[in-house]
Amino acid sequence: MLQFKLLSCLLSEEARSYVKLMSRENTNHVVVFDEVLSVAGKDICTKDIPRIRGGWAIQDVFYAFSQHKELALLFLEYTLSILHKEPVIINSSEKGESTSESLADDCILQATMFALNAFMRGGGKIGKQAVEKSYPSVLSGLILKLGSLNGVAELGRNELLRSLLIAFQSFCECVGDVEMGKLLARDGEQTEKDKWIELVQEIACSSSVKRPKDVLPTCVILCNALNRNQRAEREAAAAALSEFIHHIEKEPTLLEQMVEEMCQHVSDDSPTVRSLCLRGLVQAPESHMLKYIQQVLGVILALLEDPNESVQLTAVQCLLNVLNLSEQDAVGPILINLLVRLRNLQVSMNTKMRSNAFAAYGALSAYGVGLQRTAFIEQIHATLPRLILHLHDDDLSVRLACRNTFQLLATLMEVEGLSVLLSKQYFASDRRSDYEDFIRDLTRQLCRLSPARVDSYLESAIQAFDAPWPVIRANAVCLVSCMLSFLDDQRFIAPYFSQVFATLVGRMSQSPDAIVRASASSALGILIKRSNMLRSLVSRYDRADSSRNSQSGDSNTKTPSEFQEQAEGNPNDGASGAAIKGTEADH
Structure with a gap:
């Protein structure tokens, strides 16, 4: 048969002529491609390819495929089908989810990346045209495999990732994207999740700028990839989509599809996917944001109670971003629920969480009007003791957030003399003596409120005697003693x-x-x-x-x-x- 005749001549100078012959005969090209990659995979796994005397003949076959007018696109599509193939997943008790591909599968994948590299470097004009035509499929395949192989690299198997990065660099050179190539050279071998996620986002940004017409088909492929079985591939897809969504303002149909997909995957079992999908939702084009604002706020509300702290932090940060675009009608129905959940996050050990939770609480003051005013003021008084205590938090960002929030809430509290206190120099001071002076003056004003209000302040402050931070315990002692000293x-x-x-x-x-x-x-x-x-x-x-x-004779008094x-x-x-x-x- 022709394919066997071809294989028998792969290592000879006649390989190119047989490739040409294959294009003319009624030959099953997939079978031939399979067998070529199989032989290439065996060579890669058993031989030192760079030291083969006279060069590696199979690489010449890859070059020949890429330079053939009819076979170039067929061979590229074939290699991409392998690149897009989902790996079989197993669960590892030590490392979590991992791939269960055999050594033979690894060899085929390695051969595929060798083939892609050779195709894009040696294909000339014909090969380049094939790559340009298949740009969305090539880029999305490389991105997804970058995520997948980073998971493998964490297990100590770096050779596949290196082969992919070589092929990725060749792709950048083939399509003329110098910036993307620099990004890969800088961070390509960073296997920490935060690093490669950021790399994928930067790649998506570079592609959006250089190839705006290819954003739509690339996003369609990646939206479908959110439903894949392998977690790392879903994470790579979500990372790319969270950046691509900036650039689809003129594609309302695609935007709607992306919003729908991202809303569905905020319940993904990967915290990274949940965070990235939420970030993507918040970064939708402003001109379309009002249409989706209620959906986005609903997702934020749910993720404020996520079991993963990093997802909660993302939700708080996204809430701060999206409030600038939110109308009263969208925020009002969930305002109290947002406030309650933010209060729970204000005692987090994570300083970013605390500062953002206090900042978001203040930002919501703009919506405490109308029918929501009374309930909002009750929430202010419920969190006031904690806000006072964290005005002198160990962390500067928390202190600044609390000061800003206090000023925003003060106008709604209607406490006599409060605005004057907040305008004094000691309110913005980081010195402890100034803070204690502020507490004495503040409690003098607060103790004039109703007994029920003062009672709730005292109870909340006394609970802070057991706070995890020494400075907050000290602040609570100061606040309680000052309040008791002013009560009659x-x-x-x-x-x-x-x-x-x-x-x-x-x-x-x-x-x-x-x-x-x-x-x-x-x-x-x-x-x-x-x-x-x-x-x-x-x-x-x-x-x-x-x-x-x-005189009255009342002995029971x-x-x-x-x-x-x-x-x-x-x-x-x-x-x-x-x-x-x-x-x-x-x-």
Whole structure:
């Protein structure tokens, strides 16, 4: 048969003539291509190709295919079909998902990339025309395989990735995209996921600029690839699409398809796919964004509760980006849900999460109007103690976000004198002494609000005594002690005094953090001074009350001093009470 005759002559000078003959005869070209790649794969896996004396003859066959007017496109399509073929997936307990391709499959894939490299380097005018015609399929195939082989490289198998990068560079040279070639030379062998994801995005950007007419068919292929089985290929497709979506303003039908696909895949089992699809949705052309804004906000709302922190962070960042384009009608129905979920993220250990969550909370103040105003103000007061505490967060970005958010929310809170406090220099200062001065002035204003409001502030601040950050624990101690020092209602503050005294004594003596011990000591001094002042006032009124009670004969009425004694002599706090009395004696 002709194909066997061809194979028998592959290593001879007659190879090119048989290629020409094959194009004229009624020959099954796929069978021939299969056998050529099979032989090439065996050579690659068993021989040192660069050291073969006289050169590797099969490479001449690849050149001959690429230079043949009829076979060039057929051979390119054949190699692309292998490049686009989905690998079989297995789950590895140590490395997670990985491919289960055999050594023979690896050899065929290696041969395919050798063939592509030879085709694009040695194809001349005919080969170049074939590549230009198949540009979307070639680029998308290389992108998907870049993702797939990065997963293999993480397992220590780098040879396939290197072969792909050589073929990719040849593609860049063939189509004249110098910028893309530079990107591959710089970051091609970076196997960390963040690095190769960024590389794919930059490749998509370069292609969009150089080949705008090819964006549509490339995106169609990649949209379909979001449904592939291999996670790394879905991640590569999502990375490319998140960048291509910038450039399809004039393709509303494709944009609609991409939005639909991305909305479906925000539930993908890969956190990377979920994040990239959301980023893509937010980066849709502004001229079309209003049409999809409710869908995008719905996705953001869902992903704010994603089990993966990186996805949550992406959702918060995307919320900040998209609010600039959102109308009241789109945000209003989900406003309270957004606020509640952002509050949960404000205590994240991730500083980027905290700063963005506080910033987004402030950005939503623009929508707290009309029917939403009352509910929004309640949410402000619910998060106010936390906002106050993180005004002096360890991280500068969190401090700046909290200051900006406080200023945005202040106009809605209607607290007397608050705007004046926020205009003073100590509000923007990073010095702790300035922060404590601000807290004293602020709590003086807050304590004039309703008892129920003040009670909720105290409860929230006391919970922060157990915050994971020493500086926030110290801030909570300062805030609570200042609030208690400005409250006048003995019956209201009595339960808090006993609870806070006991906690402060323990923190002052046992906390490993100097800033907490110092704050506890200072707070004890404030509260003891306040307690002594109240006792002095109480004893003065006791005499007048006792006189009135004896005259009226009401023996059941408790005097203010009895309330004071009840607060300080709580049987549950005997140890702390003894410590406090000792401290009082020292003072």
